[in-house]
Amino acid sequence: MTGSPLLEVEDLRIDLDDGLRRVAAAEGISFRINRGETFGLVGESGCGKSITALALIGLLRPPLSIGGGVIRFDGQEIQHLSAARQRQLRGNRIAMIFQEPMTALNPVSPVGRQIAEMFVLHKGKSWREANQLAVEALASVRVPAPERRVKDYPHQLSGGMRQRVMIAIALACGPDLLIADEPTTALDVTVQAEIIELMRNLCAERGTAILMISHDLGLVANVCRRVAVMYAGRIVEERGSADIFRAPSHPYTQGLVDSLPRLGSRAALGRSRLKEIAGVVPAITRFPDGCRFNPRCAQATDICRATAPQTEGLEAGGFVRCHHHA
Amino acid sequence: MKLRANLVIGGALFALAIVVGLLAPWLAHTDPVMDANLMNAEEPPSWTWWFGTDAQGRDIYSRVLYGARVSLTVGIVSQLINSVIGVALGLSAGYFGGWWDDVVNALTNLMLAIPSLIFALAIMAVLGPGLTSLLIALGLTNWSFTCRLARASALSLRSQGYVQAATVLGYGDVRIMITQLLPNMLGPIVVIGTLGMGSAVLSEAALSFLGLGVRPPFPSWGSMLSEAREQITTAPWLSIFPGLAIFLTVLGLNLLGDGLRDILDPQSRSRRT
Numbered sequence: 001m002t003g004s005p006l007l008e009v010e011d012l013r014i015d016l017d018d019g020l021r022r023v024a025a026a027e028g029i030s031f032r033i034n035r036g037e038t039f040g041l042v043g044e045s046g047c048g049k050s051i052t053a054l055a056l057i058g059l060l061r062p063p064l065s066i067g068g069g070v071i072r073f074d075g076q077e078i079q080h081l082s083a084a085r086q087r088q089l090r091g092n093r094i095a096m097i098f099q100e101p102m103t104a105l106n107p108v109s110p111v112g113r114q115i116a117e118m119f120v121l122h123k124g125k126s127w128r129e130a131n132q133l134a135v136e137a138l139a140s141v142r143v144p145a146p147e148r149r150v151k152d153y154p155h156q157l158s159g160g161m162r163q164r165v166m167i168a169i170a171l172a173c174g175p176d177l178l179i180a181d182e183p184t185t186a187l188d189v190t191v192q193a194e195i196i197e198l199m200r201n202l203c204a205e206r207g208t209a210i211l212m213i214s215h216d217l218g219l220v221a222n223v224c225r226r227v228a229v230m231y232a233g234r235i236v237e238e239r240g241s242a243d244i245f246r247a248p249s250h251p252y253t254q255g256l257v258d259s260l261p262r263l264g265s266r267a268a269l270g271r272s273r274l275k276e277i278a279g280v281v282p283a284i285t286r287f288p289d290g291c292r293f294n295p296r297c298a299q300a301t302d303i304c305r306a307t308a309p310q311t312e313g314l315e316a317g318g319f320v321r322c323h324h325h326a
Numbered sequence: 327m328k329l330r331a332n333l334v335i336g337g338a339l340f341a342l343a344i345v346v347g348l349l350a351p352w353l354a355h356t357d358p359v360m361d362a363n364l365m366n367a368e369e370p371p372s373w374t375w376w377f378g379t380d381a382q383g384r385d386i387y388s389r390v391l392y393g394a395r396v397s398l399t400v401g402i403v404s405q406l407i408n409s410v411i412g413v414a415l416g417l418s419a420g421y422f423g424g425w426w427d428d429v430v431n432a433l434t435n436l437m438l439a440i441p442s443l444i445f446a447l448a449i450m451a452v453l454g455p456g457l458t459s460l461l462i463a464l465g466l467t468n469w470s471f472t473c474r475l476a477r478a479s480a481l482s483l484r485s486q487g488y489v490q491a492a493t494v495l496g497y498g499d500v501r502i503m504i505t506q507l508l509p510n511m512l513g514p515i516v517v518i519g520t521l522g523m524g525s526a527v528l529s530e531a532a533l534s535f536l537g538l539g540v541r542p543p544f545p546s547w548g549s550m551l552s553e554a555r556e557q558i559t560t561a562p563w564l565s566i567f568p569g570l571a572i573f574l575t576v577l578g579l580n581l582l583g584d585g586l587r588d589i590l591d592p593q594s595r596s597r598r599t
C-alpha cells in the first residue's frame with residue numbers, strides 16, 4: 001500500500017449540534033497527505049483547524065461530531081472505527097502534540113515514566129524495557145543527560161524542554177503521522193525555532209508525515225511542502241508553499257501574506273503589524289451566505305454574497321475557492 | 327520546609343498507637359485475658375498495676391495495649407475499604423458523568439442522609455458482633471465524603487491538558503483514571519482518609535460500648551469502657567485509661583490529617599513559598 005497516500009480526507013463535514021439545531025462547523029474539507037510529507041493547515045484562530053485535527057483522530061466530542069465524508073488512513077476508512085480501534089491508532093500510528101507544553105504533562109509523574117508508558121501501552125513492552133527506551137527517546141530529542149532527566153518532574157523543566165518531552169512521547173511509537181497543533185505558540189521565539197527544527201529533522205529521519213497546524217502562515221510555509229488555507233470551516237486554497245507566498249490566489253490568503261512581515265523587517269514585527277485583515281472570523285452560527293469571506297473581502301461582488309464559490313483547480317497545481325481569484 | 331506542630335504531634339501519637347499495638351506482647355505485663363485474679367480485683371493505679379486492675383483482677387495497662395490492636399485494625403482497615411469504595415465510585419462518576427454519575431450521586435446522598443453509625447448498627451445487627459462484622463459495617467458506611475471529593479476532583483481534573491493529552495495518546499479510560507486522575511487527587515483523599523480513621527476508631531468504641539464490637543473477654547477500648555461504666559465512680563481508672571487511649575489516638579489522627587492538609591494543599595503551599 002506504499003503507493004497510496006497516507007491520509008486522505010474527502011468532503012469531511014463537522015457538525016455542531018447545540019440541541020436546537022445542527023450547523024456545519026466545517027464542511028467540504030478535502031486534502032491528502034503522502035507518506036513522509038509535510039502538510040500545513042493555516043488560518044486565523046477560530047477557522048476550524050483544531051476541530052478538523054480532532055476529527056482525524058476520532059476525538060470530536062458533543063456538541064461536535066463528524067457529519068459526513070471519509071477519512072482514509074493507510075488505505076483504511078477510520079471515521080467509523082470503534083472507539084477501541086481508534087484508540088489503537090492514536091499515539092501509536094497517529095500522534096499529536098499541542099499548544100500547551102506547560103499543562104500537557106502529568107505534574108505528579110516523572111517524565112521518563114510518561115514516555116515509557118507509551119511503549120507499555122502500544123508496544124506491549126515490559127516496564128523495564130520501556131524505561132530503557134524512554135532514555136533513548138529523551139536522548140533523541142536532544143535533552144542533555146537523559147538518564148538523569150527521566151527522573152525529573154515536569155515542573156523541573158523549562159517550557160522548551162517540556163515540549164521536547166512531548167515530542168519524545170508523540171514520536172515514541174514511531175507514528176506514520178504527527179499532527180502538531182500550534183506546537184510552539186506558547187513558547188518564545190528562539191525556542192520556537194529550535195523546536196520546529198527538531199521536529200522537522202526527527203520526522204524526516206523517520207519518514208513521519210507532519211500535519212502542521214498554525215495561525216502563522218510564515219511558520220507553516222517554512223516547514224511544509226504544501227499548505228491548505230482554512231477560513232470559517234472551509235479550505236479556501238491549497239498550494240505548494242512556495243507558490244502561496246509568490247502568488248497567493250485567494251483574497252484571504254493574500255491578506256495573510258500581506259500581514260506577514262517582509263524578510264529583513266522582522267524587527268518591525270512587534271511595533272507595527274503590517275496590513276491586518278479587517279474584521280474577525282464569524283462564529284459558526286453566523287456564517288454569512290455565499291462566500292463566507294465576503295464581509296471582509298475587498299473584491300466582493302453580488303455573486304459572492306449570493307452563491308458559495310466551488311473549488312477550482314489552478315494551472316500551477318492546487319486549488320482555490322473564490323469567484324474572482326487571481 | 328518547616329516542620330509543623332500538628333503534623334509532628336499527630337504523627338507521633340499515631341505512630342505511638344501503632345508501636346504499642348504491634349509490640350503489645352512484649353510491652354504488656356500480663357496476659358490481657360488469661361491473667362485474671364480476683365485477689366487483685368479493682369486495684370487502683372500503682373507501681374505494680376500502672377493503670378490499675380478491673381473487677382476480675384486483670385491488668386488495665388496490658389489490656390489497653392492489646393486494645394490498640396482492635397482499634398487500629400478497625401480504624402485502618404475499615405477506612406481503607408471506605409477510601410477504595412469512595413475513590414472508585416467518585417472518580418468514575420466524575421470522569422464518565424452521565425447516568426453513572428446520577429446513580430453514584432443518588433447513592434452518596436442516601437449515605438449522607440442516614441447517619442453512618444446508625445447504618446453501621448443496622449449492618450451489625452444483621453451480621454452479629456465480631457471483628458469482621460465491625461470491619462464490614464464501618465467499611466461500607468463512611469465513604470460518602472471521599473466519594474464526593476473524588477468526584478469533584480475528577481470533574482475538575484478531566485479538563486486538564488494532561489488528561490486530554492493522554493486521550494490523544496491513546497490511553498484508555500481506566501488507564502487515564504489510574505495514571506492521570508488518581509495521583510493528582512491523592513493528597514486530599516489521604517487527608518480525608520486520616521480523619522476518617524479517627525472517626526472509625528470512635529465508631530468502633532461506640533459499637534463495642536453497645537456490646538456489638540469484639541466479643542469479650544478480648545479487650546478493645548470500646549468494650550473496656552462498656553464494662554467499666556458501672557464502676558465509673560468507684561473505680562474511675564477503668565474508664566479513664568481506655569478513654570484516654572481513644573482520645574489520644576483520635577486526636578493524633580485529626581492533627582495528622584490537618585498537618586497533611588497543610589502540606590498537601592497547593593494553596594497553603596504557595597502561600598508559604
Ligand SMILES: Nc1ncnc2c1ncn2[C@@H]1O[C@H](COP(=O)(O)OP(=O)(O)O)[C@@H](O)[C@H]1O
Pocket residue numbers: 016025043044045046047048049050051052062063064282283284
Ligand atoms: N466544543 C466546542 N463546542 C462548540 N463550539 C466549538 C467547540 N470547539 C470549537 N468550537 C468552535 O468551532 C470553531 C473552530 O474552532 P477551532 O477548531 O478550535 O479553531 P482553530 O483551531 O482554527 O482556532 C470556533 O468557532 C469554535 O468556537
Ligand code: SF4
Pocket residue numbers: 250251252291292293294295297298299300301304309321322323324325
Ligand atoms: S468569492 Fe468573492 S468574497 Fe469570496 S473571497 Fe472571492 S472575491 Fe472575496
Ligand SMILES: [Mg+2]
Pocket residue numbers: 046049050181182
Ligand atoms: Mg486551534
